[in-house]
Amino acid sequence: MAVGMAVLAATTAGALGPPAAAEGEAPSGQVEFPTHCLPPQEAGLPPADGPTTARITVDDPAPKVGGTVTVTYQVARTPAVNPLGAELPADVLTPTGRILLGGAQGGEVTVVGAKRNDPVQAGAGLPPVTMTGTFTVTAPGGITLAPGGYTLHTSHLLDLDTACAVTGAPVSERITASLPPATAGGTPSRANLRSVALGAAYGKPGARVKVTGVGFAPGAAVTVTGRAGAAETADRVAATADARGEVRAELPVTDRATTAVVAYEGTAWSAQAGSGPAAYTVIAAAPVGTQHTQQVTAVVEPGALTMSQAGASITLGAVPYGEGGAAPGRIGTVTVKDARGGPAGWSLIGKVTDFTGPGGVRIPGASLSWTPSCTAVAGSPGRCVAGSAGTVGPEGAVLASAPDAEPVGGTFTIDATVTLTVPPYTPPGAYTAVLTLTLS
Known part of the structure; x- marks a missing residue:
């Protein structure tokens, strides 16, 4: 990369x-698109329709095939409102979303944000959110990134999801991927095209997460595991790649330190035989009864x-x-x-x-x-x-x-x-x- x-x-x-003048990076643009947000049934609220204003940015606008790109999905305005009949406290909102890839490479990127919100009054609109994730570049050429649907999960008194559907959002970012440089012998270096996608971007402790991997060696023994930064967590399951190099597994996520999922061939993860991380958030159940406890979470974000x-x-x-x-x-x-x-x-x-x-x-x-x-x-x-x-x-x-x-x-x-x-x-x-x- x-x-x-x-x-x-x-x-x-x-x-x-x-x-000589250095080549400039492609500009990232803020876009606006119609959104249909369904509040949770428990809220008894009607659907909220209106524009979402968002922006997608990347850490590398000119990656190599096989490299990992970190993407950020920022929602500056949403039609979704506080689903509670009372004030929503600070730092109980977890956003997750999807970014749609097009052009030389198709598919979706799962993005997750940290619990980081100001208090929201009853009936008021939910605040801006920021979500990040990664994907592996699999083909050279121009790749477009457009905003997809997003879910705003609130965990206070009850676990409630406000799901916002997006249709036909415009492209917000473009990148241009190229093949890796040739080796000293003139043969192009082999790109690592291994990647994983998750069936869900968050869940409670003990949730079984569906993991789909591609780009592995056919028939290879593959380890699917949770990650916290660069370290592996206790969440782990073994799988085998099929004849097409695809891996399918269910990973029980019980370690609350898990912030991402990776898969790799061999005895340990490496940049040559492992996938890039797919973001995942473990959401603790809301306290009940007369308890008044708060979980304090510090997030170290990758740069x-x-x-x-x-x-x-x-x-x-x-x-x-x-x-x-x-x-x-x-x-x-x-x-x-x-x-x-x-x-x-x-x-x-x-x-x-x-x-x-x-x-x-x-x-x-x-x-x-x-x-x-x-x-x-x-x-x-x-x-x-x-x-x-x-x-x-x-x-x-x-x-x-x-x-x-x-x-x-x-x-x-x-x-x-x-x-x-x-x-x-x-x-x-x-x-x-x-x-x-x-x-x-």
């Missing part, structure tokens, strides 16, 4: 110059894999005409932040074009070499491995990486000294190339 790209330009008599870079260009030392030789310099410091909270590692790859000078004279990109270094900021649980010293060139080289492990994540600073070997009697002038860094 490519999550960032830095573009640098180089100019020289030996030197490097201003950067993204991001990259930033200091400086706008690289300037190499000058080389005398006739003598040629090494034009030294260094890249701007790159900072990688991994806040995904999972066991998957990352890699930072650099590629450089040929250097072009006066009259179209070129210095091959393979003439640029580097010596990388990588340091984990204090407190980071993961480790960083610097790439090997050597040629960068148009084929690319690893600047730094982090292996798959438990745990991973943190903040890392990456630097590299660079040297351009300029042939003797290279015509004087400025020579420009573009160095592209890709984080995936």
Whole structure:
């Protein structure tokens, strides 16, 4: 999954110059669509019809096939109202919903939100909600994301569901998926297309959740288990993939720490043989009688894999005409932040074009070499491995990486000294190339 790209330009008599403009992310749009909300029968209220205003955003608008995309479904306005005849207390509303995929990849994404609401007066509209989930990219090309139906579950005195049906909502977000980069031998790296979908996005402790998985090796033994962040919970069941690589299982969810469900082949989850997490929320039953207890829940939300870079260009030392030789310099410091909270590692790859000078004279990109270094900021649980010293060139080289492990994540600073070997009697002038860094 490519999550960032830095573009640098180089100019020289030996030197490097201003950067090319980075490609912009596709904008996310707020949309409005008609909604039919059915209150619970216990409320004795009529259906609520009206517009829903919503927005869908993604953490990666240009993923690779086999990568995992985190999606966020924000409902800013809903026609649904408080189903109680009294004030609805704070933090008793759990939203769940669906996002509809189209274009190069079809299907649905289940999204779940945390209990995070202000008090709602009797008869007043329910407040804005935010839901998140993930899906695995299975095909290259343009993929559209449109809002689907959502359910607003309230757990005070009674467990009540307000179900809002959506028909023909407009597309709110678009992403463009591409195939993984080729390996050193020229063969495309194999994408992990394993994914799971859940029959329900929430339930009480002990509920049996229907799990459907695709993309597994035919006949493989598969473990379906609950997750809390990067750690597995006590919820677990074994299954076997059929001849088409599909897995069907029922997972009893009794561990209240479970926040997602994954499936994997082998003895432990890995980025190569496991599915991405499908969000799930365990909802405790509402207290009865004269009890006055409250459950306090702290939610640690997964973040993204991001990259930033200091400086706008690289300037190499000058080389005398006739003598040629090494034009030294260094890249701007790159900072990688991994806040995904999972066991998957990352890699930072650099590629450089040929250097072009006066009259179209070129210095091959393979003439640029580097010596990388990588340091984990204090407190980071993961480790960083610097790439090997050597040629960068148009084929690319690893600047730094982090292996798959438990745990991973943190903040890392990456630097590299660079040297351009300029042939003797290279015509004087400025020579420009573009160095592209890709984080995936």
